[in-house]
Amino acid sequence: MTTKEKADLIKASLTMREILGMYGLTGNNRHNRIPCPIHDGKDRNFSFTEFGFKCFVCGAEGGLVHFVELYRGLSFEAALEEINGHFRLWGGYPELESAESSRNQHKKDSAFRSRRAIAKLRHDRRTAERKKEKDEKRRMTLLEELWRLDANKIKYAPESEDEPFHPLYVEACHQLEYQKYLVESIV
Ligand SMILES: [Zn+2]
Known part of the structure; x- marks a missing residue:
């Protein structure tokens, strides 16, 4: 998979809340505002939607992958891999292939997630073609x-x-x- 395909897959299959959840950052917050994890703020100045985030104090803003870049100090490519390490959206994890039953459910979830995301990408592409x-x-x-x-x-x-x-x-x-x-x- 190319870097762009990986980034598209992440965009199509995950939400900002899930990304924040990777680091235990949302808790049970229902208003999509939390203290900014990027500048380590105290007030709830960090606002997020399904697709991205913005901090009204430090000005950090962007999409799912960019958050991981900023929060973890990673390159774009490394951020993609970090996300995949958690959600397993694409391959490259040989231990999963030989997984025992405890991991089978995770594997199934992951396969389902990928199929759903790929189906969504295809659907979006077809819709765009039909519109054209x-x-x-x-x-x-x-x-x-x-x-x-x-x-x-x-x-x-x-x-x-x-x-x-x-x-x-x-x-x-x-x-x-x-x-x-x-x-x-x-x-
Ligand atoms: Zn901030």
Whole structure:
């Protein structure tokens, strides 16, 4: 696995609370505010969400892996491994392969966690692809409409001053600017 894949897997499968839990930092806190473990503060200035944290005193902020980097003084790669050492999201632990029953449950939990995370990554990717396809279709529909209006504006333009306006010419004059705006807004 690449570093990025590992980081994505962590983001997809863990929450900030679980990361703080690795170091016994959340206790039974229900308001997502604790004394800052980074600058070792006394008041509850460290606020966290599912995805990250921010300290209003020392200004430390970031995502799950960055917290471990700061709190443990590790490099990004070392922080990924530290998290994996706890949650076992990917392989590289030969002792797990030959594990006895006491470890089997942990192994199953870990396999389940990984499968769930990978399924989520795939789902997110498919959703993004589908959105792209949909945007592309919409863009084509808007472009075709723009071309139709543009062509009508020329085709049905009055040839003399006293000729009554053709309804398609009127429509084109009314709609063309808005249609251009729609096309530009989606590109
Ligand atoms: Zn702080």
